[in-house]
Amino acid sequence: MTAETAENLGFYYPEYYTAMLKFNEKISNREIKEYVSSVLKTPMRITTIYDLERNAKINTLSANANAVILFILLFILCIISILNLMNMNVKNNTEKFMTLHSLGLSFSGIKKIFMTGMMITALISVIIGTALSFGGKYFLQTKYEQWYSILAEYNEMQGITDMSVSFVKPVMGIYEEGTAEYAFAEKFQQLEDTFFLAKEMWLPDIILPLCIISTVILLSMLICSLSAVKNIKSERIIEDDKN
Amino acid sequence: MIRIENLSKTYGTGDAAVHALKDLSLEIKDGEMTAIIGTSGSGKSTLLHALGGLDTELSGKIFYDETNILEMNDTKLSEFRLKNIGFVFQFFNLIPELTAKENILIPLMIGKIKTDEKYFSELVNSLGISERLSHYPSQLSGGQQQRTAIARALINKPKVILCDEPTGNLDKKSGNEVMELLKKLRLEYGQTIVIVTHDPEIASSADRIIHIEDGMIV
Known part of the structure; x- marks a missing residue:
């Protein structure tokens, strides 16, 4: 999907990357974000599954x-x-x-x-x-x-x-x-x-x-x-x- | 026999108090037709309502034979009224949603009493409304409505009929007819009839006339 198409479709961000991470121990949402930020080279907005769940709850x-x-x-x-x-x-x-x-x-x-x-x-x-x-x-x-x-x-x-x-x-x-x-x-x-x-x-x-x-x-x-x-x-x- | 002893009724308190009845005592014999006459505000309607047990916030006593109705609670008084008293009003007070026949049978429905078909036919024939039984009040003339109301008052065969200006809303001819009917029915069924009126001509057809002024018999 090009950035232009994505914008036309209503996406705020031109590109999405999806990653599935498995942690051996239970860690907080903040710790996940800190870990992913440290791995990524460019600054990006990170949305975790916990954020999506929280947003869904807020919407409900x-x-x-x-x-x-x-x-x-x-x-x-x-x-x-x-x-x-x-x-x-x-x-x-x-x-x-x-x-x-x-x-x-x-x-x-x-x-x-x-x-x-x-x-x-x-x-x-x-x-x-x-x-x-x-x-x-x-x-x-x-x-x-x-x-x-x-x-x-x-x-x-x-x-x-x-x-x-x-x-x-x-x-x-x-x-x-x-x-x-x-x-x-x-x-x-x-x-x-x-x-x-x-x-x-x-x-x-x-x-x-x-x-x-x-x-x-x-x-x-x-x-x-x-x-x-x-x-x-x-x-x-x-x-x-x-x- | 109806016996009233020292009956008083006051509306309001203090300077605004209005004494509708003042220490009134009276006796009405069985089978007697009594007219209560007086000017507007003299207390005649208050007296009639007291006699019918519709107003119980009074001082004094009202005996029907040996029973003081002012000592009864609402349920007992309503039962007493159902069995012993029939009301006829100036404005007929028929239920507009019910036919003439249904209106006549209301007291029986309230008392859950089976209709005496023979007496019912006799009554409606005497009152000349047998052809109007399926009509609604709005389809009847004033005279026919009052006859229906009289039939309703008599259907339970009460001992006493209380009439509040029964001819007040009728023309002279219909008014005279209603009075003639009341006299005829009294002879046939032997009820005690009390009529409240301000019309001396109507009162003159009664056995006895009681004048009331300012809540007192004069």
Whole structure:
């Protein structure tokens, strides 16, 4: 690979050298770097397998942190909305509940009716939310696997067999239109564009439960909203009737 | 018999205190139709709600025969109300999502009581709503809604019917019809009826009229 091609492919360094060293005793990452520096004649940036592992961990943590922050924001927004909707629901139904109370239903019975309604709403949301989340996760996982297999195939063509050490992405700009490589890069780009957030965000295991909870909350909100709208509508009919 | 002893109700405290009922005592005989009449804010609705056990934060005693309902907890009082008291409201208070029939049967559903089909048919025929049972409240006229509410109040065969301005939201013709129905039903089923109204004409059809002003009988 020439330096120019490597730069076009997004590499910061014009050339990579890979070396596999075996040490007889366990030594630190710093000691490995010091040893390799002492062997090399020209100064070079040295990246060890420990650095790659550490970077991978940082990437995962960063993706998790992004997901958690997104979830917390969504959660706060949903809780505020749900509380508001519940208050509206209680307010809209107060007249009905007081009518039922006057007909002989105790306050504990009223509470039971309200709670049952909420539980049914939550249950419906859990079922639909879980199904949607698993479906979404499956879809994204499939897309990721397609994306990764194309990347692996391309890297193999470029002579890179171990993608955990380094990899190259097919970029449309460096190939002529109509060539097989261009078509390959185009397919890769299209697939990459289907991810509306950084693909790394979809990979951590934390995403699925977060997706389920978020979808459940959102669906609860939707059902509560529809219920509140229906109540407002019927209250209006009664008010119109009174007038 | 209903016996009220030294009933008092105060809203608010200190200078802002409003005495809705002041040391009120009263007796209502079984089978009697009593009208409680008074101006707005005189305490007549407070008295009716107290009689129905809807307001229990009062001082004094309310006896139904020998039972003081103010000593009961919410569950027992609700059960007592379910078995012994029927309410008719000014604005009908029907559940808009339920049909007329379902609205009438609510007390039976609450009490998990089996419907007496014969009595139900008799009642809806007497009230002239047998053709309207599958209609929703919004599809009924004001008079029909109030008749449905009366049927709901009577379905449990309660001993006492409490009516809060039952004709207040109806035109004169429908109002008179409702009063005639209440009188007819009392003769048929022998209930004690207490009607709160500010209309002297409506009150005149009762056996007894009680005037309330500033929370006291005058």
